[in-house]
Amino acid sequence: MSVLKKYxxxxxxxxxxxFLHHVKERLARAPQSEINKQLNDLNYVRQHFPIxxxxxxxxxxxxxxxxxxxxxxxxxVVKITNSPADTFSTLQELLKMHNSKQIIHWxxxxxxxxxxxxxxQQGYHIMTNRDNNxxxxxxxxxxxxxxxxxxxQFAIAETGSIVVESGIGRERIISLMPKLHIAIxxxxxxxxxxxxxxxxxxxxxxKLPSSINFITGPSRSADIENDLSIGxxxxxxxxxxxxxxx
Amino acid sequence: xxNTDFRKRVxxxxxxxxxxxxxxxxxxxxxxxxxxxxxTLVDVxxxxxxxxxxxxxxxxxxxxxxxxxxxxxxENGSKVYWAMTxxxxxxxxxxxxxxxxxxxxxxxxxxxxxxxxxxxxxxxNNIEVIETDLGEYIIQLAQQxxxxxIVPAIHHTRGSVAELxxxxxxxxxxxETPALTAFARKxxxxxxxxxxxxxxxxNFAIAETGSVVLFTNEGNGRMVNSLPDTHIVIMGMERILPSFSDLDxxxxxxxxxxxxxxxxxxxxxxxxPKKQQEADGAKEMHVIIVDNGRSRILGSKYQEVLNCxxxxxxxxxxxxxxxxxxHAYGWVYPGPIGAVITPLLDGLDRxxxxxxxxxxxxxxxxxxxxxxxxxxxxxxxxxxxVKLGNNTKEKLAFGAYSVAxxxxxxYKLIKKVGRKxxxxxxKNGKIRGxxxxxxSEWTRTRDLPTLANKSFHERFEEIQRGx
Numbered sequence: 001m002s003v004l005k006k007y008x009x010x011x012x013x014x015x016x017x018x019f020l021h022h023v024k025e026r027l028a029r030a031p032q033s034e035i036n037k038q039l040n041d042l043n044y045v046r047q048h049f050p051i052x053x054x055x056x057x058x059x060x061x062x063x064x065x066x067x068x069x070x071x072x073x074x075x076x077v078v079k080i081t082n083s084p085a086d087t088f089s090t091l092q093e094l095l096k097m098h099n100s101k102q103i104i105h106w107x108x109x110x111x112x113x114x115x116x117x118x119x120x121q122q123g124y125h126i127m128t129n130r131d132n133n134x135x136x137x138x139x140x141x142x143x144x145x146x147x148x149x150x151x152x153q154f155a156i157a158e159t160g161s162i163v164v165e166s167g168i169g170r171e172r173i174i175s176l177m178p179k180l181h182i183a184i185x186x187x188x189x190x191x192x193x194x195x196x197x198x199x200x201x202x203x204x205x206x207k208l209p210s211s212i213n214f215i216t217g218p219s220r221s222a223d224i225e226n227d228l229s230i231g232x233x234x235x236x237x238x239x240x241x242x243x244x245x246x
Numbered sequence: 247x248x249n250t251d252f253r254k255r256v257x258x259x260x261x262x263x264x265x266x267x268x269x270x271x272x273x274x275x276x277x278x279x280x281x282x283x284x285x286t287l288v289d290v291x292x293x294x295x296x297x298x299x300x301x302x303x304x305x306x307x308x309x310x311x312x313x314x315x316x317x318x319x320x321e322n323g324s325k326v327y328w329a330m331t332x333x334x335x336x337x338x339x340x341x342x343x344x345x346x347x348x349x350x351x352x353x354x355x356x357x358x359x360x361x362x363x364x365x366x367x368x369x370x371n372n373i374e375v376i377e378t379d380l381g382e383y384i385i386q387l388a389q390q391x392x393x394x395x396i397v398p399a400i401h402h403t404r405g406s407v408a409e410l411x412x413x414x415x416x417x418x419x420x421x422e423t424p425a426l427t428a429f430a431r432k433x434x435x436x437x438x439x440x441x442x443x444x445x446x447x448x449n450f451a452i453a454e455t456g457s458v459v460l461f462t463n464e465g466n467g468r469m470v471n472s473l474p475d476t477h478i479v480i481m482g483m484e485r486i487l488p489s490f491s492d493l494d495x496x497x498x499x500x501x502x503x504x505x506x507x508x509x510x511x512x513x514x515x516x517x518x519p520k521k522q523q524e525a526d527g528a529k530e531m532h533v534i535i536v537d538n539g540r541s542r543i544l545g546s547k548y549q550e551v552l553n554c555x556x557x558x559x560x561x562x563x564x565x566x567x568x569x570x571x572x573h574a575y576g577w578v579y580p581g582p583i584g585a586v587i588t589p590l591l592d593g594l595d596r597x598x599x600x601x602x603x604x605x606x607x608x609x610x611x612x613x614x615x616x617x618x619x620x621x622x623x624x625x626x627x628x629x630x631x632v633k634l635g636n637n638t639k640e641k642l643a644f645g646a647y648s649v650a651x652x653x654x655x656x657y658k659l660i661k662k663v664g665r666k667x668x669x670x671x672x673k674n675g676k677i678r679g680x681x682x683x684x685x686s687e688w689t690r691t692r693d694l695p696t697l698a699n700k701s702f703h704e705r706f707e708e709i710q711r712g713x
Contacts, residue, residue: 019328024309029545039303049296052288129525159509171526172472198490210520214513219465223381227423234465
């Protein structure tokens with residue numbers, strides 16, 4: 001009778017409850033060793049298995065140096081500027097150098113000091129998500145654009161990565177579909193290592209953006225006879241402009 | 247998939263010279279990449295210990311973390327599905343595709359989707375499924391399965407890829423990597439734009455925030471979750487990590503162990519469908535949490551194998567994988583991890599040979615970033631296999647061995663007889679076959695040394711006598 005009752009009980013569970021009940025039952029078979037008991041506590045794991053991080057100096061200059069070294073080793077380009085005006089002219093140089101024609105860019109206040117939209121007066125074909133475009137048209141434009149310009153949330157010294165968050169005006173495809181990705185980062189956005197970024201997101205877990213991308217160098221593949229191919233789906237060229245701010 | 251003859255698969259691999267060279271070159275490159283990049287950590291052993299403890303902690307609390315993860319996913323606006331079996335997972339995905347009237351699906355790499363033969367079932371429903379990882383695209387066109395977890399198309403040449411792509415494009419493409427890559431970019435770009443549904447795997451799932459984490463290099467994973475309106479994530483239920491703070495541990499180890507990179511080109515964290523007024527990103531996110539045999543491993547002596555982060559580094563150091571490559575293992579996961587996990591997920595009765603495809607040298611355990619004792623688990627599987635029976639030849643061999651070694655007299659007698667019997671079979675000082683089972687089991691793939699004219703015992707006695 002009790003077996004039947006139990007059986008009926010399990011049958012009344014939702015699929016989720018049944019799935020988790022099954023997992024729990026299976027796990028309960030394991031012998032309760034001392035080490036298993038200790039490992040049950042996540043704080044024990046974090047405290048008793050410490051990690052030593054590489055030393056990176058506190059100064060912004062040292063972090064920028066490290067970032068540059070890491071990204072250049074992957075084929076990325078780093079430009080350092082000292083003012084918004086300097087950033088804008090560096091941006092224009094990069095566009096000329098890459099023979100850019102069609103540009104899609106973030107519509108975000110972090111880029112307000114850099115009047116990208118004004119470049120249309122110089123003959124560039126420019127689009128941004130300012131006018132609530134038709135999504136289809138917008139995607140089509142991004143697909144045919146040769147250049148995407150974004151800001152960044154963080155720059156990570158140890159790996160040469162930038163972190164971009166998606167949002168309104170900060171579309172994911174801007175840093176993805178064009179062959180050239182230019183990102184503008186500020187010196188006060190630098191952190192030493194990935195752990196610092198994860199700590200930020202743990203502290204701000206209530207208001208996460210829909211997606212976060214760590215971008216490190218160009219798109220790459222070695223799937224054909226180990227030949228390194230750059231730009232297989234994403235950008236083949238990535239340039240980071242680092243603007244020094246006080 | 248039906249388990250065809252393991253030996254036939256091995257023989258096929260051993261007779262393919264290009265393949266063996268390619269496997270050797272690739273595994274060596276990946277292995278050296280891992281060793282060199284591990285040096286950029288202060289002490290990789292610390293990270294491995296932490297990763298081992300962290301993954302063990304998570305797996306032994308899997309029910310709690312899955313509960314937390316799925317609750318958060320739903321709060322974030324995603325839909326969660328629970329699949330106990332491969333069949334259930336396929337049905338759930340089929341239902342979503344039918345609701346969306348999907349004609350075309352783009353996929354980025356997912357090993358679980360290989361487990362459940364997803365492409366096969368979707369194609370049966372007249373849905374076009376496109377693998378968009380370059381290597382996966384190549385093997386899809388060749389109608390093959392991956393031969394390596396990280397580099398699925400090791401067994402292809404520039405020439406064979408050019409042939410496959412030329413057929414698709416209806417134009418003659420040169421056997422040059424830049425041209426082939428450019429072709430794939432062009433063809434697949436349109437597929438990303440046209441597809442109604444994108445399917446990705448999941449490297450890690452963060453319980454605390456309900457986030458799905460993907461490590462990719464080409465950018466196809468990002469396309470798949472950015473362009474189609476519906477995104478389906480298919481994940482093995484053990485992919486969980488407690489929090490973002492724990493992601494740093496696996497981030498330090500997965501790219502280093504897989505490809506020798508500090509970090510992959512893209513690390514994507516997805517926290518649910520796109521928000522209102524965002525112009526791209528999937529409008530709907532569906533997450534399929536798959537058991538498919540994993541719960542059988544929970545609570546058993548094999549539980550640690552669920553700590554695996556699918557880096558493939560055990561393949562690259564395995565003397566057996568390096569000779570026979572991935573297809574010989576017959577199912578989805580090759581190498582030492584495959585030899586352990588295939589019998590556990592799909593049945594030891596069907597895959598009983600796999601635990602024997604190992605020299606037990608422990609190079610795999612040594613390479614494993616989360617310290618799974620793979621060679622010990624292989625031994626345990628052999629024990630379990632013996633309990634299943636069907637091992638007459640092995641029993642015969644060890645029976646004979648135990649008789650021969652049970653007393654000095656028997657041992658000496660058998661040696662004497664053996665020296666006479668072996669004479670017709672010896673060629674150039676080696677026995678190369680012609681003997682019955684169980685000796686033929688040995689000589690099938692290697693030479694058997696002959697019994698020496700004088701044994702160590704006899705020589706030692708001679709020396710002692712001062713001869």
